[in-house]
Amino acid sequence: MKHRETMLLVLGLIGTWGIVGAATAQEYYADNFSQNTIGNYESAGGAKWQVKKGELVSEGAGADWNVLLVKKKFWKGWTDYTYEVKVVPKRSGSEFIYITFRYTQKLGVDRQNFFTYLMDGSNVVWLYIDKFLNGARTRPVPNTMTFEGKWKNEKDVLSEIKLEVTSKTISGYLNGKQQFKPIKDDNLVDGRIGLGIWGRMPTLMIWPSTVLRDGP
Numbered sequence: 001m002k003h004r005e006t007m008l009l010v011l012g013l014i015g016t017w018g019i020v021g022a023a024t025a026q027e028y029y030a031d032n033f034s035q036n037t038i039g040n041y042e043s044a045g046g047a048k049w050q051v052k053k054g055e056l057v058s059e060g061a062g063a064d065w066n067v068l069l070v071k072k073k074f075w076k077g078w079t080d081y082t083y084e085v086k087v088v089p090k091r092s093g094s095e096f097i098y099i100t101f102r103y104t105q106k107l108g109v110d111r112q113n114f115f116t117y118l119m120d121g122s123n124v125v126w127l128y129i130d131k132f133l134n135g136a137r138t139r140p141v142p143n144t145m146t147f148e149g150k151w152k153n154e155k156d157v158l159s160e161i162k163l164e165v166t167s168k169t170i171s172g173y174l175n176g177k178q179q180f181k182p183i184k185d186d187n188l189v190d191g192r193i194g195l196g197i198w199g200r201m202p203t204l205m206i207w208p209s210t211v212l213r214d215g216p
Helices: 001-022
Strands: 027-031 039-044 048-052 055-070 083-090 094-104 114-121 125-132 134-140 160-163 169-173 194-216
Touching: 055 094, 083 094, 094 134, 094 160, 114 169, 125 169
Parallel strands: none
Antiparallel strands: 027 194, 039 055, 048 055, 055 194, 083 160, 083 194, 094 114, 094 194, 114 125, 125 134, 160 169
């Protein structure tokens, strides 16, 4: 009898561990734009952002940092998260797309305090992290031209961009491939997330979804 009880206890513990082990990361914020949720965001810059047929569409032109940010009331000061975004370029040219994070400045104040993970779709393809701290721009990862899996800004091709952020480190991915070793940086850790475009020519991008999850 004792042997049977012991076996049941062991099996019970294994079953409990299996449930815990299979748990997925908690979603902090997610939007697949199936509803017109544009009211959840605020924009800086001259770009036009709107939800059309279940997709977020951004249109803009000119050398300006056009940012769409999650509003403060939806932001809970998260510092450790995975941020995933899907994007489809609808035109090819000298366009930049980026995801913004650790954004702490007031809207309308140009290039003050935020980070970007940026893909440059011009003839020279770049992929890098930019950091703006009190208006001064730095690049924590130098020599960006050596990255693998460079974004080619191909028209109508879906790209998946992902950041893994903790209070002390930043890692970036493109289409499932890690692009650089984790950066150590603890500036602006509780700043908000957002999307962005910058273009010398008219830009048109489709953003099917965005999701913020617990921890890297």
